[in-house]
Amino acid sequence: MNMDIEKSITSNRVWPHPEVVEDLAQLRRRAPLTHCITNIVVTNFTANVLLAAGASPAMVVTIEEVADFVGIAQALLINVGTITTTDAEIMLKAAATAQETNTPWVLDPVAVGALKFRTAIVGELLKYRPTVIRGNASEILALSGVTGGGKGVESTDSSVAALPAALELAERSGAVVALSGEVDYITDGKNIISIPGGHEIMTKVTGTGCTLGALIASFLPVTESALRAATAASVLFATAGERAFKEAKGTGSFAVAFLDQLSTIGVG
Amino acid sequence: MNMDIEKSITSNRVWPHPEVVEDLAQLRRRAPLTHCITNIVVTNFTANVLLAAGASPAMVVTIEEVADFVGIAQALLINVGTITTTDAEIMLKAAATAQETNTPWVLDPVAVGALKFRTAIVGELLKYRPTVIRGNASEILALSGVTGGGKGVESTDSSVAALPAALELAERSGAVVALSGEVDYITDGKNIISIPGGHEIMTKVTGTGCTLGALIASFLPVTESALRAATAASVLFATAGERAFKEAKGTGSFAVAFLDQLSTIGVG
Amino acid sequence: MNMDIEKSITSNRVWPHPEVVEDLAQLRRRAPLTHCITNIVVTNFTANVLLAAGASPAMVVTIEEVADFVGIAQALLINVGTITTTDAEIMLKAAATAQETNTPWVLDPVAVGALKFRTAIVGELLKYRPTVIRGNASEILALSGVTGGGKGVESTDSSVAALPAALELAERSGAVVALSGEVDYITDGKNIISIPGGHEIMTKVTGTGCTLGALIASFLPVTESALRAATAASVLFATAGERAFKEAKGTGSFAVAFLDQLSTIGVG
Numbered sequence: 001m002n003m004d005i006e007k008s009i010t011s012n013r014v015w016p017h018p019e020v021v022e023d024l025a026q027l028r029r030r031a032p033l034t035h036c037i038t039n040i041v042v043t044n045f046t047a048n049v050l051l052a053a054g055a056s057p058a059m060v061v062t063i064e065e066v067a068d069f070v071g072i073a074q075a076l077l078i079n080v081g082t083i084t085t086t087d088a089e090i091m092l093k094a095a096a097t098a099q100e101t102n103t104p105w106v107l108d109p110v111a112v113g114a115l116k117f118r119t120a121i122v123g124e125l126l127k128y129r130p131t132v133i134r135g136n137a138s139e140i141l142a143l144s145g146v147t148g149g150g151k152g153v154e155s156t157d158s159s160v161a162a163l164p165a166a167l168e169l170a171e172r173s174g175a176v177v178a179l180s181g182e183v184d185y186i187t188d189g190k191n192i193i194s195i196p197g198g199h200e201i202m203t204k205v206t207g208t209g210c211t212l213g214a215l216i217a218s219f220l221p222v223t224e225s226a227l228r229a230a231t232a233a234s235v236l237f238a239t240a241g242e243r244a245f246k247e248a249k250g251t252g253s254f255a256v257a258f259l260d261q262l263s264t265i266g267v268g
Numbered sequence: 269m270n271m272d273i274e275k276s277i278t279s280n281r282v283w284p285h286p287e288v289v290e291d292l293a294q295l296r297r298r299a300p301l302t303h304c305i306t307n308i309v310v311t312n313f314t315a316n317v318l319l320a321a322g323a324s325p326a327m328v329v330t331i332e333e334v335a336d337f338v339g340i341a342q343a344l345l346i347n348v349g350t351i352t353t354t355d356a357e358i359m360l361k362a363a364a365t366a367q368e369t370n371t372p373w374v375l376d377p378v379a380v381g382a383l384k385f386r387t388a389i390v391g392e393l394l395k396y397r398p399t400v401i402r403g404n405a406s407e408i409l410a411l412s413g414v415t416g417g418g419k420g421v422e423s424t425d426s427s428v429a430a431l432p433a434a435l436e437l438a439e440r441s442g443a444v445v446a447l448s449g450e451v452d453y454i455t456d457g458k459n460i461i462s463i464p465g466g467h468e469i470m471t472k473v474t475g476t477g478c479t480l481g482a483l484i485a486s487f488l489p490v491t492e493s494a495l496r497a498a499t500a501a502s503v504l505f506a507t508a509g510e511r512a513f514k515e516a517k518g519t520g521s522f523a524v525a526f527l528d529q530l531s532t533i534g535v536g
Numbered sequence: 537m538n539m540d541i542e543k544s545i546t547s548n549r550v551w552p553h554p555e556v557v558e559d560l561a562q563l564r565r566r567a568p569l570t571h572c573i574t575n576i577v578v579t580n581f582t583a584n585v586l587l588a589a590g591a592s593p594a595m596v597v598t599i600e601e602v603a604d605f606v607g608i609a610q611a612l613l614i615n616v617g618t619i620t621t622t623d624a625e626i627m628l629k630a631a632a633t634a635q636e637t638n639t640p641w642v643l644d645p646v647a648v649g650a651l652k653f654r655t656a657i658v659g660e661l662l663k664y665r666p667t668v669i670r671g672n673a674s675e676i677l678a679l680s681g682v683t684g685g686g687k688g689v690e691s692t693d694s695s696v697a698a699l700p701a702a703l704e705l706a707e708r709s710g711a712v713v714a715l716s717g718e719v720d721y722i723t724d725g726k727n728i729i730s731i732p733g734g735h736e737i738m739t740k741v742t743g744t745g746c747t748l749g750a751l752i753a754s755f756l757p758v759t760e761s762a763l764r765a766a767t768a769a770s771v772l773f774a775t776a777g778e779r780a781f782k783e784a785k786g787t788g789s790f791a792v793a794f795l796d797q798l799s800t801i802g803v804g
Contacts, residue, residue: 041579041595043309047474052519057474059309062352064385072382084598084622086352114608117600204799206583206593250796251588260518263472311577315742320787325742327577330620332653340650354620528786531740 009185009192013231015239016266023232024266026222028054034218035073037061037094039081039110042207045255046077049211052263053236055218066090070097074221076105077214078125080118088121095128104131104220104229107175108213113142126173131226133169134178134213137162144169159183163192176226178216178234180209186230193231197238199245205255212237240265278459281499283507284534291500292534294490296322302486303341305329305362307349307378310475313523314345317479320531321504323486334358338365342489344373345482346393348386356389363396372399372488372497375443376481381410394441399494401437402446402481405430412437427451431460444494446484448477452502456495463499465506467513473523480505508533546727549767551775552802559768560802562758564590570754571609573597573630575617575646578743581791585747588799589772591754602626606633610757612641613750614661616654624657631664640667640756640765643711644749649678662709667762669705670714670749673698680705695719699728712762714752714770716745722766729767733774735781741791748773776801 013020033056038046043059050057060069063086070076076098078091098105107130109122122143133143137159144165159181170177170189179185184195202208212233219229243265244257281288301324306314311327318325328337331354338344344366346359366373375398377390390411401411405427412433427449434445438457447453452463470476480501487497511533512525549556569592574582579595586593596605599622606612612634614627634641643666645658658679669679673695680701695717706713706725715721720731738744748769755765779801780793 039595040308040576040597041583044312044474044580047309048519048523051472051474058379059307059350060379060383061308061350062355062385064353065383068383082595082597085600087598111594111596115596115601115604117598204587206580206587248796249793250799251584252792252795252799255584255795256520256524256792257517259520259523260516263518263520308576312580312742315577316787316791319740319742326647327575327618328647328651329576329618330623330653332621333651336651524788524792525785527788527791528784531786531788 009194011193013193013195013235014197015235017235019228020232020235021266023219023223023228024054024236027219030222031056032074032218032221033058033072034214035060035069035076035094036079036214036217037066037087037091038077038079038108038210038214041081042210045207046211046214048259049262050214050218052259053215053218055215057214061087061090063090063093066094067097070094070103071101073103075217076103077108077217078105079108079110079210079213080112080122081108081110081210083118083121091121092124095125095130099128104217104226106130106132106134106213106217106220108134108210109139109143110210112139129173130175131220132176132178132216132230133173134180134209134216134230136180136209140169140177140179141165159185167192176230178212178230180212184234184238186227186234188227191227193227195231195234195238198241201245201248201251201254202241204251205258208237208241236262236265277462279461281461281463281503282465283503285503287496288500288503289534291487291491291496292322292504295487298490299324300342300486300489301326301340302482303328303337303344303362304347304482304485305334305355305359306345306347306376306478306482309349310478313475314479314482316527317530318482318486320527321483321486323483325482329355329358331358331361334362335365338362338371339369341371343485344371345376345485346373347376347378347478347481348380348390349376349378349478351386351389359389360392363393363398367396372485372494374398374400374402374481374485374488376402376478377407377411378478380407397441398443399488400444400446400484400498401441402448402477402484402498404448404477408437408445408447409433427453435460444498446480446498446502448480452506454495454498454502459495461495461499463502463506466509469513469516469519469522470509472519473526476505476509504530504533545730547729549729549731549771550733551771553771555764556768556771557802559755559759559764560590560772563755566758567592568610568754568757569594569608570750571596571605571612571630572615572750572753573602573623573627574613574615574644574746574750577617578746581743582747582750584795585798586750586754588795589751589754591751593750597623597626599626599629602630603633606630606639607637609639611753612639613644613753614641615644615646615746615749616648616658617644617646617746619654619657627657628660631661631666635664640753640762642666642668642670642749642753642756644670644746645675645679646746648675665709666711667756668712668714668752668766669709670716670745670752670766672716672745676705676713676715677701695721703728712766714748714766716748720770720774722763722770724763727763729763731767731770731774734777737781737784737787737790738777740787741794744773744777772798772801
């Protein structure tokens with residue numbers, strides 16, 4: 001990593017950092033209704049992750065209802081993982097409505113750069129100014145104009161290598177960028193917060209990245225900044241992942257323990 | 269609660285009530301093929317809940333096949349949770365076919381009243397006379413003409429407060445109404461059966477309501493009345509939920525234990 | 537079973553057969569990108585099964601991207617379980633592209649024979665020469681022209697009874713046929729490999745058949761023959777199923793333990 005960038009990392013954030021503790025308490029108190037337009041692989045896990053943490057997930061995915069529901073919801077997630085022709089129209093309408101109604105929203109540009117159709121739609125979505133963009137190194141590199149050779153949704157670049165791209169993307173887009181990897185980095189283009197922890201086994205359970213994007217969305221309406229929302233969600237994921245690994249006998253029991261940890265962290 | 273209504277509660281039903289034991293035995297013996305047209309969040313969990321209890325779930329969701337499959341299936345569930353333009357057409361065809369072929373069916377009007385499109389479609393679906401309508405207090409209130417301020421799929425009203433609405437809806441529609449909440453109530457407009465039990469943690473696992481609707485559908489062809497089918501499914505859910513909570517370390521292990529309980533209750 | 541057929545069973549295959557051990561090592565080393573176009577009930581479980589075993593799953597399901605992604609992926613699965621009008625077009629394009637690009641692919645003809653629309657589409661798909669066809673007895677019988685009275689996705693015929701149909705189908709189509717049942721049989725029309733093991737509880741967890749089809753696809757690019765790929769996946773499933781049953785308290789914990797076993801078998 002470039003030394004200048006390394007120096008600009010404001011802080012490491014781990015549980016129980018007082019801001020994260022406070023933000024989680026707010027999430028549980030207010031249970032923000034989070035509108036998730038996400039991929040067909042992770043719908044169930046996304047809802048269960050949000051419920052475990054304390055938010056209220058809802059999936060509303062038809063063109064007739066999407067604008068109304070963005071208006072009702074406190075936050076929105078758009079994840080293009082399994083985007084279809086119809087989804088594209090719905091996502092664009094949801095993003096436009098979020099901008100109009102000042103509903104904070106997260107864009108998860110799964111596999112952007114690897115496939116033309118979604119790359120074009122993500123380009124359109126960016127015009128509606130997401131509050132947060134969450135992605136792995138390949139995706140953040142692709143969005144910043146430097147293709148990373150994306151192999152589907154798996155990151156093939158280390159997160160630290162994509163940090164300059166994350167900074168550039170944050171500055172240019174005005175979004176907070178949440179860059180996921182062995183270490184997570186959250187940046188608003190000036191500050192960089194690094195979040196160590198988690199466990200490699202998380203890459204062997206589908207949706208640990210996609211559901212992080214959803215949880216960031218849930219935190220947006222209950223925290224004082226998007227930087228703080230993305231940080232809180234990432235710290236919870238890293239901590240729950242680390243603790244769950246200690247209880248797990250394999251990837252199946254890891255996923256179960258991960259939800260258990262999210263639903264009990266800081267309780268009692 | 270209105271005193272008159274309170275008096276009209278015929279009975280409390282808990283496991284192992286002999287009728288529920290008998291109906292579960294029938295379900296396991298006959299493994300009714302249950303056609304589920306449900307939302308994208310709970311498809312997997314729905315299939316696993318039905319298999320655990322002893323039914324045979326199947327999802328057939330294309331306009332070319334839906335009528336044929338309603339004819340083959342013993343029961344049908346229609347859950348509008350993530351309804352789309354295409355789904356609406358399929359659901360209407362399925363409901364029409366169910367009426368023509370005397371296939372018993374359950375309507376789960378998720379978030380009805382909160383969003384116009386689904387509210388209109390649910391209105392159309394009601395014309396095909398569902399055998400059972402299952403919903404939370406907000407949804408039952410909305411269907412009975414009294415809006416309950418639905419916040420997505422979460423109930424914001426207590427179930428007992430919606431009991432007059434449930435009675436009215438049952439009388440007017442001819443359907444048995446299964447009203448879910450801290451206590452579940454089942455009514456055919458005359459009798460009211462109350463089902464205590466379950467556990468609050470069930471609201472933190474997605475699909476515990478939606479899958480109850482599916483299991484009620486599975487019981488319809490193997491019990492002597494819709495009242496009894498809805499009661500059997502609700503008692504099983506309440507009992508499995510209560511027992512699973514005792515084994516759970518959080519919401520993840522709760523969901524696993526819930527399926528374990530459904531698959532073993534009354535066995536051996 | 538016909539005596540001639542019984543004699544032609546080349547061998548029983550169980551873990552740790554050296555070929556299966558070697559093929560699993562290859563799978564984990566190369567993590568083949570496996571394009572899954574599958575049904576809405578099992579998307580999440582499919583991804584988790586493939587990740588647990590060591591492959592890289594990806595679902596790309598829109599007409600604009602499907603051909604590009606078949607070109608990128610090392611293998612393809614097409615499972616028609618919840619086929620829709622739109623899916624049919626996507627599946628045909630994917631299969632055509634797989635044939636053009638020599639991408640090995642698995643066809644899982646769920647409930648073929650029971651419903652006209654999917655039966656016609658499966659007929660079309662067969663023209664693109666799947667590398668492997670995986671199905672239960674009813675489905676293999678239906679494809680070979682002898683209807684087995686399919687009741688949705690559940691097999692109503694024993695697998696051994698469908699062995700002559702499997703041989704005939706393999707010869708005629710040029711595909712390896714993986715016939716699932718109490719005993720699994722894999723045949724290329726000449727050799728027959730039988731795979732005992734597994735456990736009846738696997739029929740009570742949704743997707744144990746569908747995800748086997750996906751795992752066979754993952755093995756295709758890393759093994760020396762389709763016969764060996766189908767065998768390796770089937771042996772892993774049988775072994776993981778048998779072991780998981782010993783740890784399970786019901787169907788919920790079985791599914792969790794099954795993933796645990798897949799992710800740890802032969803490790804350390």
